[in-house]
Amino acid sequence: MSRGKALRGIGCLGVLGFAAVLRYIGYTQSPGWYSDEGTWVWLARHPTHYLGIAHAWLLAARMPLFAKILRLLFPRPTIAHARVLSQGLALLQIGLTGYLAYRLTRAWHVVCGAMLVYALYPYFLLYHRLSLGYHLEAVLVLLLALALLRYVEHPTTRQAALVGLSLSATLSSELAAVAFIPGVLWLMLTARGRRGWHALLTLSLAWLLPAALLAHAYAGAWGWLYDDLRAFLDRTAVPLSMQIALLVLNFNIPWWREPLWPWLWIGVFAGLPRHAQRFMLLFWGLAWFILARTVAVWGLGLYYNIPYFPFWAIGVAALLPRAWPSLKATLQHMWTMILPTCCHRERILRLVVGLTLGLVVIPTSVLVGHTLSILGLPSPIGPYEPLERLPTVAPEDGQAAQRYLNTHTTPTDLVIASPSLAWGLTARVTDFQIPLAVRGATTRHWPRGIPQERLVYPLDPRRARYVVIDPVWDWGSHAMPAVAQWRAEIEATWPLERRFGAVRIYRNPRAP
Structure with missing residues (x-):
């Protein structure tokens, strides 16, 4: 091995090591517990029902693969366990992104740049510290991209089958992965030397693992599988006018x-070789536009972008080699025009340009400040805004509330709590949306009129011993009028039993 290759390998390992430190340091405390994390932990602990609804995988908009892996690694998982898994998957994403960048460009500066962007950008770091199934999807999307790239270069039946199996695993991780299907088929059908039936083979294999997982999850309840699939499709059906509006907003708000948003597009169009540009746009770009037609991928929907982080990182990294010489030449010209008498000497000109480039310390200080905020450490520039926007529960408050409820309830008591806390309770638990949906009210995530035969235990809120209101209710109260009305009723008529930080426990005055 040459010295250059050894140094590049050491550099890549160094980036991965530093990325690991940023992702694992203080991971149990910051960020706080997020509701989607609690959902995954609950499903790993209780695969047969979700908060009182039997066989509710599709109703909860989840595929079983991430929960099965989590349960296999940790038989009684917690949010801390789920974060260990997700952060390991995040490190895999960084390494695979570097390898894909090399396969696309054969340029080590793009490889190193992509890995550094992926490792250090605060937005990526924040979501890497949350336990979400999208991290598994991102890893599988990268493996799919590598298999597809190999097919485009050498279109054989074996490679088509490998693409199909990779796509099958990806579809088993998250429902949103269906957005990648059109780009995969487009690249396969336009590859040189391809055979038309290769795409059919890939598409046929793609549904094997998702079908097997759902068949196992809905064993003996095929009618519910059909109902849930129809409810999911109805929920994602968006009128054309709304699709256009969402697409415009999703593209422009970032x-x-x-x-990084404008620079990644410039990098993809101006910094990548033609074949790499085409691959990136058809694989990730097309999938992103398909996804952005139906959901908001900004605000609380930023996690939808996790499988698209490689697109961001490679795009920005591809821009750097072209942007640096241009920036340097522009600054030299600018200072020569401004101070012609001083900058006619090469040494003085280099000094002035170097000082100007040194202003990068300002955005670097912002980067460091945001990183400290995400790690839960004091930041000189204040809290990181996307972190503040997340409706999370402080772990110490959540643990205290769980301990209190577990010592003041029996296994047959009903407690209403958000998924952020529900996963750690020993009583019967449901969240604040499900009882409303059962009674026919409109909620954000559940269909109206869930039939009684699907309930594992009664979900009548009037029989609940406790209702736990936490920051997730703040989001629910703004998003759903029925939740706001119910919350006001509870706060007005139920006594406040205990308070742990932002977590408030209300006791049913009619409970024995």
């Missing part, structure tokens, strides 16, 4: 919220 221009002033996410500094």
Whole structure:
């Protein structure tokens, strides 16, 4: 092995090591417990029902693969366990992104740049510290991209089958992965030397693992599988006018919220070789536009972008080699025009340009400040805004509330709590949306009129011993009028039993 290759390998390992430190340091405390994390932990602990609804995988908009892996690794998982898994998957994403960048460009500066962007950008770091199934999807999307790239280069039947199996695993991780299907088929059907039936083979194999997992999850309840699939499709059906509006908003809002957003597009169009540009746009770009037609991928929906982080990282990294010489030449010209008498000497000109480039310390200090905030450490520039926006429960408050409820309830008592806390309770638990949906009210995530025969235990809120209101209720109260009305009723008529930080426990005055 040459010295250059050894140094590059050591550099890549160094980036991965530093990324691991940023992701694992203080991971149990910051960020706080997020509701989607609690959902995954609950499903790993209780695969047969979700918060009182039997066989509710599709109703909860989840595929079983991430929960099965979590349960296999940790038989009684907690949010801390789930974060260990997700952060390991995040490190895999960084390494696979570097390898894909090399396969696309054969340029080590793009490889190193992509890995550094992936490891250090605060937005990526924040979501890497949350336990979400999208991290598994992101790893499988990268493996799918590598298999597809190999097929495009050498279109054989074996490679088509490998693409199909990779796509099958990806579809088993998250329902949103269906957005990648059109790009995969497009690249396969336009590959040189391809055979038309290769795409059919890939598409046929793609449904094997999702079908097997759902068949196992809904064993003996095939009618519910059909009902849930129809409810999921109805929920994601968006009128054309709304699709256009969402697409425009999703594409334009990040221009002033996410500094990398405009640069990644410039990098993809201006910094990548033609074949790499085409691959990136058809594989990730097309999938993103398909997804962005139906959901908001900004605000609380930023986690939808996790499988698209490689697109961001490679795009920005591809821009750097072209942007640096241009920036340097522009600054030299600018200072020569401004101070012609001083900058006619090469040494002085280099000094002035170097000082100007040194202003990068300002955005670097912002980067460091945001990183400290995400790690739960004091930040000189204040809290990181996307972190503040997340409705999370402080772990110490959540643990205290769980201990109190577990010592003041029996296994047959009903407690209403958000998924952030529900996973750690020993009583019967449901969240604040499900009882409303059962009674026919409109909620954000559940269909109206869930039939009584699907309930594992009664979900009548009037029989609940406790209702636990936490920051997730703040989001629910703003998003759903029925939740706001119910919350006001509870706060007005139920006595406040205990308070742990932002977590408030209300006792049913009619309970024995």
